[in-house]
Amino acid sequence: MTYFIDRRPNAKHKSAVNRQRFLERYRKHIKRSVEEAVNRRSITDMERGENVSIPAKDISEPVFQHGPGGARNIVSPGNKEFVAGDKIRRPSGQGGGGGAGEGGPSNQGEGVDEFAFTLSREEFLEFVFDGLELPHLQRKPLKSLEEVKMVRAGLSRDGVPSRISITRSMREAYARRIAMRAPIKRALREAIDALEAEERKDTVLRNPTRIAELKAEIERLEKRIAGVPFIDTYDLRYHQLSAQPQPSNQAVMFCVMDVSGSMTQNHKDIAKRFFLLLYLFLEKHYEKVELVFVRHHTAAREVSEEEFFYSRETGGTIVSSALNLVNKIIEKRYPVGQWNLYVAQASDGDNWDDDSNICRDLLVKQLMPQLQYYAYVEITPHDHQSLWHEYESVVKEFPERFAMRQIVEAGDIYPVFRELFKRRLSQS
Structure with missing residues (x-):
């Protein structure tokens, strides 16, 4: 066993x-x-x-217990009141009030917290973050040798016990036993045949000395056969491992936030909460995701994480400046064939009059063909403006890879986040 x-x-x-x-x-x-x-x-x-x-x-568990009535034998340690044959009075039932989980108002009984x-x-x-993921994440061709997979690469006579090949080791041991026993068995058969031939001779012609020598030789050969080990360290074989480069699932997330004058402090706080939640999600589930922070008003700038969340800069609103900057950064640092590209944008929907059309064209013609996914959240309790309506045409062009949601108050952040990054059944 x-x-x-x-x-x-x-x-x-x-x-x-x-x-x-x-x-x-x-x-x-x-x-x-x-x-x-x-x-x-x-x-x-x-x-x-x-x-x-x-x-x-x-969390209550089912419990087996004796039902009422019937004759039972019970051992009661420390009993000084009853003897065998006495009848025990039934409980009055007034002190057993509420059971587990029955904690309603009452002047009697007990409950359980x-x-x-x-x-x-x-x-x-x-x-x-249960059930969430980056949509449409793909394995990209190898960029560097950092991501490798250990694969079997033949057998070796040296290794650690955890990598031993039982089948190959036993095969080697079997072959060695056959090779070592073959000449001994051949000599044993010859000795047995010679002994039988000697014993078949007449008593006069039989040579007792020769018979004794043959028996001793047979005994020696049988001991040699029995002495061949079942398995030897020479037989052991170990799986050899080698590092094989693997395609990388590395990704970059562009966090784009509107910091124009139309974004009130409450709007900015909600946007920061959304991006903080996104940051925690990426940090928790992915090791090879880079973050690029972009803030914009009339002009867009790539900033550090600290400046992205805490800078007080403000101004007018030209959203296309941020989209153009994202496109330039992709062309310069993140080749499409090597990176999964994502964008998350937060804005109040307010934009310069003629700029929303430019944003739509930038997305349809340049950005979306390169991106895996684009998530846009509009933080406003009011009716949607031109930017939202132009983005709706982008959704029609890329229904699986462009998503947009509205956030009215802070309580909407988590539900909206789960909708945007929920796990898809299939990946394109």
Whole structure:
């Protein structure tokens, strides 16, 4: 019988395996609590865990117990009141009021509090971004040798035990045993034949000395055959691994934010929250995603992360300046054949009179043929303006790769984000 012992270390006083099993079992309840927490707290406060409560009735387990009535034998340790044959009075039933999860108003009975526990930062973000992904992410041709995959590259006589090839090692051992035993077996057959021939001779002609020598030779050869090892270190073969370059799934996300005078402080705060949520999502799920931050009013500039979120610069509105800058950066630094290209734009929809048509042409003719996905969020409680209407024509041209949503207040950020980056069943 084979015994498997799991010696994987768990954290002190915790069982990681049981915790993961618990999180998976009550995933629906935890996800609902996480969504409520996201709507309560600010996006800048997303990097800490969360206290989650599950109603007691939802974690109750079925229990087998004896029904009422019948004759039963019970051992009651420490009993000083009853003896065998006594009848025990039924419970009055007035003290057992509310059971688990029945915590309604009452002057009697007992209840059970909700089961509460704390999600770590990693677990919290896992539930926040569950079911989300970058749409249409593709494997691009190799750009550098950083991304490799270890593949088998033949066999070697040297290696570590975890890479041993059982089948090839046993085959080598079998071949070695055949090769080592063949001449011994041939000599053994000859000795046996000679012994039989000697024993068939008449008693007068039989040579006792020769017979003794043959028997000793046979015994020696049989010991040599038995001494051939079943497997030897010479037989062992190990899988050889080599690093094989792999196509890269690297991507770049352009974060484009309108900071013109028409964007109120509330609009800018909502845009920053949206991009912070996007930043956390990319940081959590992707290792090879670069971020390019672009701010624009009448002119667009590529800025640092710090300046993107906290600069106080403002001005008029020409959206095409940002789109032109994004196109130039792509041509200069991010070849289409090597990068997955994404753009997320946040604006209040206000734009210079004749610039919206230019934006549409830039998207249809230059940007969208290169991009994997374009997400546009318009932050306004009012009716849509010309930019939105021009973008609707872009949606008709690229229905799978161009998406636009409206955000009215801060509570809309998370639902809109999930709609824009929800997991697709198929990728183009």
